[in-house]
Amino acid sequence: MKPILVLVSVDSNSVLLGAKQFVNYLREALEKYNLKDSVDVLETGSMGVYTQGVVMAVFPDDVYYSVRSVADVEKIVSEHLLKGRPVLSLEIPRERLKLVVEKEKVTEEVRIVLRNIGVIDPRSIDQYIARDGYFALHKALFEMKPEQVIETIKESGLRGRGGAGFPTGLKWQFTAKAQADQKYVVCNADEGEPGTFKDRLIMEGDPHSVIEAMIICGYAVGATKGYIYIRGEYYGSVENIQKAIKDAYDYGFLGENILGSGFSFDLTVRLGAGAYVCGEETALLESIEGKSGRPRLKPPYPPTNGLFGKPTVINNVETFANVPQIILNGANWFKQFGTQGSPGTKVFSLVGNVVRRGIVEVPMGVTVRELIYKFGGGLVGGKQLYMVQTGGTAGTFIGVDKLDVPLHYESFRDHGVSIGSGVILAMDEDVCPVDVALNTMEFFEHESCGKCTPCREGTRLAVEILRRMSRGQGKREDLDTLRQIAITTQEASLCGLGQSINVPLLSILDNFREEFLAHIGATACPRGVCRFEKPVTKVKTRV
Amino acid sequence: MQDVCTTGERLFKELDEYIKSINATPDKLISVLQKAQEIFGYLSPQVQQYIADALNIPASQVYGVVTFYNFFSTTPKGKVQIKVCLGTACYVKGADRVFERFLEELGVEPEKPTKDGQFSVHAVRCLGACSMAPVVLVGEKDFYGRMKPDMVPRIIAKYREVKS
Known part of the structure; x- marks a missing residue:
């Protein structure tokens, strides 16, 4: 030293x-x-x-x-x-x-998931252990029965941090109850939601926390094999995770008879090949099996029929990263953070026109205003905030009137503000809602896998209409058609991708209706962004 | 084409060694394809057929997977691939103008290589470095953040030098 x-x-x-x-x-x-x-x-x-x-x-x-x-x-x-x-x-x-408290009752940063990030060398297993790493695994293996582990996670109220917010403990319980000769634990690290990069920073900065959680999960549900499915583009994450897995094997945390407990667990990395839809759990499982990542028809769900048809737990990186601390400190400790329905913290990605862009971990229930102005430092150049995209591309677009809505898993249902994967994308007055809507729908059109018609055709139609609108050729009835497309696609699509396009589309249409109307019959884009009436229109490429 | 054949054989041998080393089963198809693309640069019908035979699966299945994922290409790309992120965070920071500038400077269409085969320009989805938006990835690991259209010529010049 x-x-x-x-x-x-x-x-x-x-x-x-x-x-x-x-x-x-x-x-x-x-x-x-x-x-x-x-x-x-x-x-x-x-x-x-x-x-x-x-x-x-x-x-x-x-x-x-x-x-x-x-x-x-x-x-x-x-x-x-x-x-x-x-x-x-x-x-x-x-x-x-390090963010300080300005006044009473103002949200403070709480680091559960990010507790080691920026503190330890992610490539050193010893430093992870020095920060109580693998203590939770030891506790689970020697002091708890598998049912007690599941009970603790259930009691903590931890919900899936990938966006859907499904109770993690329930998922584990379903898998534990399923009878099979082989079960699997899968970590969804195919972070593809535009604007989100939290999972990347977690895997780069504290890979062992994810690995430890997966072993604990394996013990709890009776699985002996795990896969981490990482986006192929995330070189840094892949390197650090692979190094961490190797070290965990060397130290006896992975492999046969872990720490002499009689429990065995193997872990493998699989790389994604670039398909947004693979973030959908069943598509991801298909991809691990070496097939095209097209979602499966549900039910049956992964806890009973998952990877290779066997019972499988599949959780997001951030969800797993919470687990060791919950096991170590107990469910009640975890519940002191966040809200009653959504305990714990959430890692937010602050991006767009904010002064300080980056990730921040705060208790659930934080408001968009706090995130943008307190943690993000307000807008660059002192500009006016105009629109915020919350929760990612499949999340909501809100105006400044909804900045004080507390963010948790019920905030979409109650107030139309989605928490999703935790993206807060702040946009100043220089953007145009029509242009942003077009960019968003082009993304879905490109990433729609084509398996089911509503999503394949719905996204294509929406792009067509929005593109026309952005060229100054929009019609009044287009707005109703877009609404109809959004609703039909949501109701009739096979998987979460198609089922969620109504969220961005309807929120931007409703919250910025005036802007859409102002594009119709106008001679120029009222916000000076869309290029009207040019013989050759802007080269628009698919995202 | 003669020299292509001999290098071709060598490349197939390399692929073969990889397939044997991981004891490839059909569920490892994607890993094999990733390796094959790394070796050959792109996945020609011959390569796809070869992999189908090696893994004992129909060629149609291999083709289906290849065309499904963005990462795989069935046509040659530039030696240096320039990937411009057009995810929402980059887009609102002006990534489309950066993308257009690359196309203009190189005089190419998206996805197609330049005449000398040195460059190709691709629009990609989120690269996960949103706090540095707009982001451009050159090759596999060189990231450029906070891009402005005026930075484009310098980046191109840098990778021209590499060639000579």
Whole structure:
């Protein structure tokens, strides 16, 4: 252990800002100044919502820096590390990273899922263990019966964080009760919801928490084999998860007779090949089986007929990452956070025109306003907030009148604001709802797998109408047709993809009806975004 | 075409070794295809047939899977693939203008390679780096964030150099 420790954020977003280059330079500089033996460098995950530069922290001094160039690194090494003088010009005020309470009753950041991210080296199993890692597994294996594990998860009220919000404990119980010679645990890490990147940062920053949870789940439901299905594009996640699995095998947390308990569990990574619909659980199972990812007809559901036709638990990355802490601290501890119907926290991805883009974990029940203004720092350039997309592409578009709705799994039913996968995409006055609706529906048109007609044709028709509207050729009856398409597609589609397109489409039509009407019969886009009346229209490509 | 055959044989041998190494069963089709595309650059009918035979499944099934997933391509792509994210977060930050600029600068249509075969430009769904929107992925691992159309020529120049 060296006296000084420097932490550097190297999550995927920081890497874009040059984090890798800075770390390499840091190591070179330490060599140059002969500080190698007194300074440890630790590459860690995201340290908070900060996107102006790469975050570097020096301990034990507890000083946080924002680094934008190698010259900044040089300055930190030659001034702070060598001479002990913190570089004030690069220092970030702590409150901009770790969020402080401004007033009473204002939501504070609570880290359950993200507790290790930005704190430990995700590639070190020892550091995970030092933060109580695999303690929950030990507790489950030696102090609890499988039924007690399930009971604890049920009692905690944990619900699926992928978007649907199904009670996790119930899913486990159904699978546990199913009789079969083989059962499976699957982790849905095919994060494809545009705007969402929380699962990526969890897998990059704390891969062991997911692995530990999957083993516990296997023990609880009687499964001996697990798969993590990761998006093929998530190289960093794949690397860290694979390293973590290897280490877990070496330490005896995976494989035969885990920790001498008699329970065995194997875990394999499968890579996705680029299909949004594979985030749908049965499509994902098809894909693991090596087939095209077309959703299955439900029922039967995965807990009885899942992977290879066997009972299967399938949960999202974030859902799993909650499990070890619940087992360790108990259901009541978990229930102190969040709301009665939706206990615990949620990881939100703050994106769009907010000042500080990134992920933040807060208790359920937080409002959109708090997320955008308190955690996101408001809008870039002091612009007016105009529209917010909540919950992802399959989520809702809301106007500024709904900013104070508390977000939880009932907020869509009660107030028309979806929590979904936790995306908060803030848009300023420069966007046009028609254009955004078109982009959204083009996404669904492209990602519709084509198995069922309502979704395949409904999305195509919606795109056609919206494209016409964005060219200035919209008709008044188009609005009713769009509504009809949305409702029909929702009612008649086979899977969650088609069944959810009414959410974005109806919410944007209802909340921004005036804007849609203003496009009809106009000579130019009232918001100056859509390109009207040009002989060759904008190259619109499918997303 | 003669030299293609000899390199072709070598490539098939590499694929064969991979298939044997993972003890491929039909459920590993996607992994095999991913490897095959890495080796060959794209999945020609011959490659698909070869994989179908190796895994003992109908070629139609292989073709079905290949055409289902965005990742797989049945035609050659540029050596350097430029993927512009047009997910919502990038889109509202002006990703469409970045995409158009790439097409303009290279004088190509989406998905089709440039005449020299060096580049192809693809519109892709969310790449999961939304806090850096708009995002462009060049090749497999080079990410560029906070893209502006004016940054396009510099990026293209960078990957032209790699070639020479």
